[in-house]
Amino acid sequence: MSYFGELRDNARPLVAASLGSGTSLPLFAYTNSVFAPHLVKDFGWDRAQFALVGLTMLTTLFVLPFVGRFTDRLGTRKIALLGTLLVPLCFVGYALQQGSFAYFLTVSTLTLAVGSLTSPLVYTRLIAENFDRATGLALTIINCVPAIIAIPLVPLLNLTIEDYGWRSSYLALGALALVCGLIAIRLIPQSGPKISPEEAEAEVAGENVPDLPATAPLHRPAREDYATILSSRVFWVIFIGMLLCLLQTPLHASQMNLMLVDQQISMQTAANIVTVYALGTVIGRIACGLALD
Numbered sequence: 001m002s003y004f005g006e007l008r009d010n011a012r013p014l015v016a017a018s019l020g021s022g023t024s025l026p027l028f029a030y031t032n033s034v035f036a037p038h039l040v041k042d043f044g045w046d047r048a049q050f051a052l053v054g055l056t057m058l059t060t061l062f063v064l065p066f067v068g069r070f071t072d073r074l075g076t077r078k079i080a081l082l083g084t085l086l087v088p089l090c091f092v093g094y095a096l097q098q099g100s101f102a103y104f105l106t107v108s109t110l111t112l113a114v115g116s117l118t119s120p121l122v123y124t125r126l127i128a129e130n131f132d133r134a135t136g137l138a139l140t141i142i143n144c145v146p147a148i149i150a151i152p153l154v155p156l157l158n159l160t161i162e163d164y165g166w167r168s169s170y171l172a173l174g175a176l177a178l179v180c181g182l183i184a185i186r187l188i189p190q191s192g193p194k195i196s197p198e199e200a201e202a203e204v205a206g207e208n209v210p211d212l213p214a215t216a217p218l219h220r221p222a223r224e225d226y227a228t229i230l231s232s233r234v235f236w237v238i239f240i241g242m243l244l245c246l247l248q249t250p251l252h253a254s255q256m257n258l259m260l261v262d263q264q265i266s267m268q269t270a271a272n273i274v275t276v277y278a279l280g281t282v283i284g285r286i287a288c289g290l291a292l293d
Contacts, residue, residue: 003133003293010130012187013209014138017123020080020184022145023177024087024118028111029249030150030278031173033257034157035094037267038166040258043099047258050101056109057249063113065226068121075211076125077188083117084181090114091174095167118181126188129209133293140289147278147285154278158271 007014032053040050071079090111097103116122120142131138160169188211229235256277260270 003137006131006134007137010138013126013130013189014141016184016187017120017126018142018145019180019187020084020118021120021123021142022149023180023184024083025112025115026120026143026146027149027153027177028115030146030154030274031157033255033274034154034161034271035166035170036255036258037261037270038161039104042166043101045101047262050258051255053105053108054255056105056112059109060112060116063116064121067116067119069225071122071125076122077185077211079122080118080181080188081185083114083119083122084178084185086114087111087118087181088174088178091170091177095170118177123184126211129211130189136289136292139292140285143285143289144282147281150278151275154274155268155271158268162267 036050039045040047067079090107093107093110094104097107124139124142127135127138127142157169157173160172189209190211256274257267257270260273261267265273
């Protein structure tokens with residue numbers, strides 16, 4: 001199968017993964033900073049205090065290992081469905097806050113934990129199952145979708161906050177995540193007839209492999225799997241590399257608009273500037289994905 005033919009034949013799982021993860025945590029990393037100046041202004045929170053929101057990302061260290069393992073055991077569809085139904089409740093929680101910063105941190109922590117169920121960690125399993133030659137480009141498309149959506153959404157979101165209030169805007173964002181998440185789940189290739197572990201291992205990428213749990217031989221005790229992973233030199237190279245790449249994430253996820261507003265820039269202009277950042281992200285990720293292949 002040709003390079004672009006693989007993309008064409010596997011459009012369904014690619015769209016499912018792109019839409020599902022593209023309207024989850026990666027998108028929230030862009031939208032969170034839009035709400036920040038409005039919340040700080042309305043509740044009188046200190047800027048330094050608000051910076052503590054970045055620490056909530058540490059909770060994913062405890063959640064992600066379990067999310068990955070359950071995705072292997074149960075398949076993408078079941079895990080993503082659970083996350084799709086729970087994420088909107090987090091935005092309802094945001095909309096109901098009354099000014100307690102501890103409450104805001106709690107909801108932010110829950111959003112990260114629940115949002116991990118619909119993150120690229122879960123959805124990229126579809127890419128691993130269905131792609132071979134064009135894996136890098138497929139992953140690039142998935143990682144570009146949040147930035148592409150953010151380009152028009154962030155300025156629009158700031159307008160809705162100013163016109164209708166941040167509570168309604170939180171609810172609208174939750175509704176967007178719910179609708180797009182359900183569409184994504186519907187697009188995941190249906191589970192086919194029951195197959196043996198040997199047949200599952202022999203599946204060829206590029207044939208819309210159904211979303212099936214990992215084969216029985218892979219279901220070893222968790223301690224054995226984690227021991228194998230933690231003793232791998234390749235794992236630690238990837239871990240350190242990703243850590244360095246993501247150091248800036250807390251900055252643009254919660255602080256960018258606050259810093260821009262502090263420079264006497266209007267909230268709407270600050271939201272517009274975020275779209276420039278998102279556009280740069282798209283360009284860089286396309287180049288990296290093509291280079292990877």
